[in-house]
Amino acid sequence: MMRRHIQIIPLCLISLFVCAQENEVPDIHMDFESYDPPSTLVVPEHPLSSAKYPFIDVHSHHWNMQESDLHELVSQMDSLNMGINVNLSGRGGKILSAITHNIDSQGYSNRLVVFTNIEFRSIDEVDWVESTSAQIKYDVENGARGLKIYKSQGMFNTDSSGNRIPLNHPKLDPIWDLCGALKIPVLIHAADPKAFWQPMDSLNERWLELKLKPGRKREADDPAPWEIIIAEQHDVFKRHPGTVFINAHFGWFANDLDHLSDLMNEMPNIYVEFGAVIAELGRQPRRAKAFFTDFQDRILFGKDSYQPKEYHTYFRVLETADEYFPYYKKYHAFWKMYGLDLGDDILKKIYYKNALHIIPGLDSSLFPE
Numbered sequence: 001m002m003r004r005h006i007q008i009i010p011l012c013l014i015s016l017f018v019c020a021q022e023n024e025v026p027d028i029h030m031d032f033e034s035y036d037p038p039s040t041l042v043v044p045e046h047p048l049s050s051a052k053y054p055f056i057d058v059h060s061h062h063w064n065m066q067e068s069d070l071h072e073l074v075s076q077m078d079s080l081n082m083g084i085n086v087n088l089s090g091r092g093g094k095i096l097s098a099i100t101h102n103i104d105s106q107g108y109s110n111r112l113v114v115f116t117n118i119e120f121r122s123i124d125e126v127d128w129v130e131s132t133s134a135q136i137k138y139d140v141e142n143g144a145r146g147l148k149i150y151k152s153q154g155m156f157n158t159d160s161s162g163n164r165i166p167l168n169h170p171k172l173d174p175i176w177d178l179c180g181a182l183k184i185p186v187l188i189h190a191a192d193p194k195a196f197w198q199p200m201d202s203l204n205e206r207w208l209e210l211k212l213k214p215g216r217k218r219e220a221d222d223p224a225p226w227e228i229i230i231a232e233q234h235d236v237f238k239r240h241p242g243t244v245f246i247n248a249h250f251g252w253f254a255n256d257l258d259h260l261s262d263l264m265n266e267m268p269n270i271y272v273e274f275g276a277v278i279a280e281l282g283r284q285p286r287r288a289k290a291f292f293t294d295f296q297d298r299i300l301f302g303k304d305s306y307q308p309k310e311y312h313t314y315f316r317v318l319e320t321a322d323e324y325f326p327y328y329k330k331y332h333a334f335w336k337m338y339g340l341d342l343g344d345d346i347l348k349k350i351y352y353k354n355a356l357h358i359i360p361g362l363d364s365s366l367f368p369e
């Protein structure tokens with residue numbers, strides 16, 4: 001009797017009952033942000049939480065280093081096997097000397113180093129070159145190991161007439177030359193990913209980032225076309241061959257390593273660091289490995305935002321041969337990562353040897369031969 005009753009329930013009702021019981025309503029209206037299924041691929045996995053060799057992060061920002069307790073930072077660095085952290089936010093003058101004083105007083109002058117900064121806004125003033133040069137010399141005497149130029153400076157800083165100050169402004173020429181004479185590198189971050197200037201549509205690889213961070217979207221000529229800002233940066237590199245420049249974020253050409261190779265060949269005084277663009281490398285492991293082989297003496301480890309756990313993905317991309325593993329920020333990369341499987345000689349160069357070569361006064365005893 002009972003059995004006969006069940007047999008007459010229509011099939012569609014049974015499936016509804018099963019779905020409701022497991023609380024699974026098929027989602028046919030999910031948005032792109034939510035769709036993020038864990039991979040079912042079964043392959044060898046080698047997640048890493050510390051680097052194979054001690055490394056120098058040449059692109060970091062710490063805004064309170066003039067007064068903060070540095071023990072926690074250094075113990076986090078130890079757990080990552082970070083030998084030296086380069087804080088690019090030195091700001092110059094009294095703040096920079098307070099930073100180096102605080103580092104010294106806590107006994108970390110071999111682990112934490114700082115670059116200085118200058119300001120462009122008063123570039124019209126008659127003594128701007130003299131006073132800025134004097135500041136840089138003072139900062140170097142107080143322990144600055146380089147100069148960092150922010151992207152905002154070549155994009156949004158304006159002179160007294162309201163004109164944008166380009167990176168290749170003639171009044172900056174003696175500053176770049178002075179850094180060459182003082183043998184300190186200049187790290188320049190110019191512009192942002194090109195996609196920020198492009199239409200925010202289905203063809204834009206940074207669509208999700210622009211949706212989540214709408215302030216990053218720029219009109220095609222706001223404040224200038226992307227190509228113009230990048231060309232101004234390259235003009236500086238070319239006109240000051242005696243100065244060592246670190247082109248931040250692979251110069252925003254990590255997605256076109258053929259072109260970046262041409263630029264590296266054209267401008268032997270530039271180095272690159274891969275802060276915030278490791279995902280571009282992890283999606284092209286074979287081309288990226290060839291680039292790391294070709295330019296093994298001119299690539300530096302950079303991270304930019306200091307988030308200890310995010311370094312793990314950098315180590316895994318550089319060191320392992322793992323396949324199809326996740327990146328940590330979908331809005332940078334909705335694609336998966338593949339390891340470059342770099343050999344020890346190249347790893348040592350990008351982790352520390354190249355930085356020891358161009359940043360003065362670093363403690364080489366922290367690193368293997």
Ligand SMILES: [Zn+2]
Pocket residue numbers: 059061088189304
């Ligand atoms: Zn930065």
